[in-house]
Amino acid sequence: MPELPEVETTRRGIAPHITGQRIRQVTIRQPRLRWSIPEDLPCTLKGRKLLSVDRRGKYLLMAFHHGTLIIHLGMSGSLRIVDADAAIQKHDHFDLLLGNGLRLRLRDPRRFGAVLWTDQPAINHPLLADLGPEPLGDTFDGDYLFARGKVRRTAIKQLIMDSKTVVGIGNIYASESLFRAAIHPTRPSNRTSRRRYQRLAEEIRNVLEEAIAQGGTTLRDFLKEDGNPGYFALSLQVYGKSGKPCPRCGGVIRSKSIGQRSTFFCPACQR
Structure with missing residues (x-):
């Protein structure tokens, strides 16, 4: 998608x-x-x-x-x-x-x-009225995520993929952001510190900005407007890499289903 x-x-x-x-x-x-x-x-x-x-x-x-x-x-x-x-x-x-x-x-x-x-x-419009803030906008930061997460009992990956919390963080970029922030995707949102949310918000912004700069992720069904694929897939660190070495610690990248979506992470690096 x-x-x-x-x-x-x-x-x-x-x-x-x-x-x-x-x-x-x-x-x-x-x-x-x-x-x-x-x-x-x-x-x-x-x-x-x-x-x-x-x-x-x-x-x-x-x-x-x-x-x-x-x-x-x-x-x-x-x-x-x-x-x-x-x-x-x-x-x-x-x-x-x-x-x-x-x-x-x-x-x-x-x-x-x-x-x-x-x-x-x-x-x-009904499709837009209840959407959360833009992840690249001024109102999205770690304090905002902390306030939303502390009243929820969901996995942190599901929190950031909820469009009522923040828009546009799909499965690929959620996995990548959590890896960069060293946060395990199943970590309960209400048991995550403000400091870790601040790091996560920064990494979400970094990942999305890099992806935009590189033209979007190469997916089978997506081509840019000029017919050429995006290139951010070349920079993905964990998504789709189950069984391969972690680029940070050398451990083995794992995958599991969270909210019926495949999630990729390093169990050694992400806590």
Whole structure:
């Protein structure tokens, strides 16, 4: 699944090509994604100017004067900038034809993504209203995590993957951040010190910033907007490396399921 760095990489990649452009045509080839694409969207957007492209968690927000187009990439979705006459492939479900002659194209083989419209403030949309702070924002730090964690009895990995606590920390980056912070992923959130939460918040920020800088994690189902994979997978230290030596202590990296997600950690380094 594309995580926050992949979505932010996509946002940065497509924004220069689509911001300020008017929508010439909307093409819906497959309306049945996770939620149905509004059937009146072609009329709603035709001739309208796209003002900005922002991100909230893993949602892309494309603002117009009269509302916001909300796009989620789901499990396997990707957005690309293609020429107006680019060949249509099997899983190309949605296009915006722009005034500059380019198309913004959504490809989503598993169809777990979403294309939605709201004419109300986007932050009030049901999918966005209850989201926690951005991990790269000013309101996210160790003190915030400590306050949230001390009233919970959940594994710390599940705490930081809860979008109501903080948005956008998916499975890969949760494992990597906890490794860097030397915190065992099953450690109870209410038995973790403020100092350790401060270290964890710093490492979450570091991991995400590095991933964004390197273009997002290479996943089978994700390609950047220009068709090239991201490269942060080359820097992963524990994720997907069960049975291999720990890069810190030389011990054996283990894996286990936490919250039905595969988790990778070093039992010697992480406490």
